Amino acid sequence: DVKVTQSSRYLVKRTGEKVFLECVQDMDHENMFWYRQDPGLGLRLIYFSYDVKMKEKGDIPEGYSVSREKKERFSLILESASTNQTSMYLCASSWRGNTIYFGEGSWLTVV
Amino acid sequence: AQSVTQLDSQVPVFEEAPVELRCNYSSSVSVYLFWYVQYPNQGLQLLLKYLSGSTLVESINGFEAEFNKSQTSFHLRKPSVHISDTAEYFCAVSESAGSQGNLIFGKGTKLSVKP
Structure with missing residues (x-):
């Protein structure tokens, strides 16, 4: 089975802190994604990557950056966390446009 | 640009009743279509998908969805x-x-099954 692992399930951070959300997949997938999920808004794409060191902006990239130094790892970075970034963050991966597999999610609260 | 509309944000039903969750999409090209399910405090799991071929697709737990190109719909049903x-x-x-x-998601439909 494909496994997408998000290292932190629950985080509480202070406004202005730098936050790292880590994601690892074990299936040699080329594509990796970070989504944000909010009630009533569904899932919105923040960034995605289709290869090592490659990244593309999604629908809501403002306030976020990403890093993909290794194929299996895709990190989401909040340079200066704000309260409106309190949300559930979902990492996902896929192989060349095939089915997307999701991690369990990371609940981030910014206070 | 692609978009997905799920017409119902919440659907309450009684156990053993049939259910239909509606989904309409807009796209100018051919599409792949998916239904994902999210149980409380978990990530999303693929329920079923339409890539090509038969327009009726089924999941292992009794759900089915039918791709209707003329109506640009992919409604999910369970009897x-x-x-x-x-x-x-x-x-x-x-x-x-x-x-x-990349996937474009609808805003989700919460299915609540009551005894």
Whole structure:
């Protein structure tokens, strides 16, 4: 089975802190994604990557950056966390446009 | 631009009743269509998908969805629901031509099955 692992399930951070959300997949997938999920808004794409060191902006990239130094790892970075970034963050991966597999999610609260 | 509309944000039903969760999409090219399910405090799991071929696709737990190109719909149905089907369901679309695999999601439908 494909496994997408998000290292932190629950985080509480202070406004202005730098936050790292880590994601690892074990299936040699080329594509990796970070989504944000909010009630009533569904899932919105923040960034995605289709290869090592490659990244593309999604629908809501403002306030976020990403890093993909290794194929299996895709990190989401909040340079200066704000309260409106309190949300559930979902990492996902896929192989060349095939089915997307999701991690369990990371609940981030910014206070 | 692609978009997905899930017409109902919440659907309450009684156990063993039939259910239909509606999904409509807009796209100018051929599409792949997906239904994902999210149980409380978990990530999303693929329920079923339409890539090509038969327009009726089924999941292992009794759900089915039919791709209707003329109506640009991909409604999810189950003839008899169980308490364990209580979850949020997301419809998603991906362009099948030159796609990097990105999905556009609907806003979700919360299915609540009552005894």
